[in-house]
Amino acid sequence: MKTFPCSNVKVGILAIVLAAVAASLPDANAGEKVAIVNLPPPVTLAILDRFPDARFTEAEAETENGVVKYEVEIKSGGKDIDIEVAADGRILKIDD
Known part of the structure; x- marks a missing residue:
């Protein structure tokens, strides 16, 4: 059986790249922390408007x-409030 070292290297590199990409994707069940200053402006504006x-x-x-979507915790009127907001600024859910 003839092997082609160059093809094996390409397959190995492709496997490493695919594994790295998969590892960098956020899990649908786990949130990824976002600095408040990095929230999209529509999200921040929607919350401040409400x-x-x-x-x-x-x-x-x-x-x-x-x-x-963004899950944002705020304090307002002396209460802790959890707000779910779409990236375009639509408020999806408010838990107070």
């Missing part, structure tokens, strides 16, 4: 079926 006195405490990005 809660003008909001103090942002924590944020996570989650990708599900290729769609990114």
Whole structure:
């Protein structure tokens, strides 16, 4: 059986690249921490429009079926509030 070393190297490199890409994708069930300053402007503006006195405490990005949404924790009116916001600024859910 004849082997082609060059082809084996290409296959090995391709496997490494695919593994690295798969490892870098966020898990659909686990949120990835996002610095408040890195939230997309539509997300921040939607929250501030609904809660003008909001103090942002924590944020996570989650990708599900290729769609990114943000879970943001704020303090407003003396309450802790969890807000789920689409990347375009649509508020999807509010838990207070």
